[in-house]
Amino acid sequence: MRALIVVDIQNDFLPGGALAVNEGHLIIPVVNGLMSKFELVVATQDWHPANHQSFASNHSEKEVGEVVDLYGLPQILWPDHCVQHSRGAEFSDDLNTSAFSQVFQKGTDPRVDSYSGFFDNGRKNDTGMADYLKTKKVSHVYVVGLATDYCVKYTALDAVSVGFKTSVVSDATRAVNLQPEDYNTALQDMSKAGVLIVESKDISPLSID
Ligand code: VGL
């Protein structure tokens, strides 16, 4: 069975948000349209406490974009974003959230970031998404959402690592692009790891695959 994993389509990652992804809103109709092709749709939600250590504001004399050592892991410092219960952390009003069978929240531990919807960046904690999908007999996951170069990429890499056939739907993602080439580099990195890069127009309707 196939499942669609919708990554972090939250107000703060959309134009006008705290960590806006250029053109992020353009994927929403594409993602909504894909949902009917899947028997199972799950979502991830970046869900940080206000004291999260990935926020530049929680480090003295550090700027957004600087890299610090966070308990042994390199950490890019971000603007405050997706703070629990804030409007920025909510899914877009335009997203068909009624299709979600389960939402997996991540980034809740202030000491470690969590780009992947499966594990935190130190791989210490698990959101339960892999077990959930396996219980539902999912073998092939399709990853869409924001952002290609962070949460989509690490979710797809972890999906491969826990044994799912994994596709990323390139036109249903957009990148942060701290560097202009980051979108392409992310697709290449995923491809090298065994992720299939596909386009929404090539995804077949509900099938046995
Ligand atoms: C993300 C940076 C920080 C993402 C989340 O959803 O790609 N990026 N937190």
Ligand code: ZN
């Ligand atoms: Zn975050």
